[in-house]
Amino acid sequence: MGTLGELNVSDDPAMDFKEPVFALTNVDFWYGTKQALGDITIKFPINRVTALIGPSGCGKSTLLRCLDRMNELIPGVRLEGEVAYHGQDIYASDIDPVEVRRRVGMVFQKPNPFPKTIYENVAFGARVNGYSGDMDELVERSLKQAALFDEVRDDLQKSGLALSGGQQQRLCIARTLAVGPDVILMDEPCSALDPIATLKIEDLIRVLVKDLTIIIVTHNMQQAARVSDFTAFMLAGEDGAGRLVEYGPTQRVFTNPKEKRTEDYITGRFG
């Protein structure tokens, strides 16, 4: 397609997304004077799971946080280039970052429920956003979407902190779903979970992606291979800035990567 610079997707028609959720063009990002991302150009497709993989410090979490303007909460950061969400530059001066974060939800590495009841954890964001519909129905629907309702239906007034780690993470997903996002960003969502809880989250991701778009950062190569449709491999350059090395259909990236650097990383021979 030729729009992704030196990225190794040129002969991959599957990567020519006509109406991507996000289209990043020549994005550079700095923490103060330290450049964390260099010349990132990438499109994320609708209703697909895209995995960002790469070694620590390659900028994948930074890239993820550029997509909901979460990085702006850190003093001294600077972004250049364009981050278009459904064609609109989310860094334009007239864009409200809070609205961006409502449309683009985030699930973090460590489950972080509010110290409130399960019900309130889900209802809180919707209430803050001015939701005026049937709150009981919204809470139930969100918990069902997050595959948690059956486990907590009789305990909605108990503290969210009383749940197991895996349940807490699904509660956080329910909380995100309650405000009606069309993208969920996941930053190593299973790294603090046991294998069973991890598989539940992965199953959930495959269900959720029918209705929304998911972009997931993971260090777990097998997880990226299991849950994602597309995989982007990032690596820090000599200047320390993270760059895209290869982007393609997950099946292809994990069986037949085009770049030696990708092959070395995913086969554990990196460095």
Place this chain on the structure above:
Amino acid sequence: MTRTHFDQQLENIQEEMLSLALQVEVAMERSVDALSEGDEALAKQVIEDDVQINEKRYEIEETCLELIATQQPLAGDLRTIASVLHIVVDLERMGDHAEGIARVALMMPDEPPIMSYADIRRMAEITKGMMLASLEAFKDRDTKRAREISDEDDRVDDLYDKVLSELLALMTEDKSKIERATHLTWVAHNLERIADRVTNICERIVYLVDGTIGEMNVSKY
């Protein structure tokens, strides 16, 4: 970061596969010798040795599955293991074809042959050459050579046609030769199938190197 132990295990399964291939090569050669020289003991040896070929195939298969389960191989590592898994099956079946030829050798009466075995020997020679070349191509990851080898299957097919025509003519001319001629058609068929399986190995070499799966030089049989 390195994966020394895993690298050694990957190396081992390829070495074991090549060692299996050499056992099969010996079986192929001996089976045709047993037939053309009427050597009953050699034929029995081939049949006996096939048990070891089968066992080795299962051993390699088991190691490959263990590596998949424990090492979660990806990319080139995965393709290597997948290729070895396929190739050992082809090798084991080639061993079965050699065993089939040895069994025919035991069925042939102790009488002068009904035809010259020159073409059958030629088929065996080309097939063996293809097989040995395919192993070299595997070691060298040489897809160009793999494609050339698979093209040689046409020569084996042509000889197969020739041997079949000759045998059919013999059967038509003299009914007393039908049984022996039929046995020899099995021999030719086994050799033709071995060459087809070498083509399968060549397909796996291409997959191993560039990740594309596709059929090469489809045999007319």
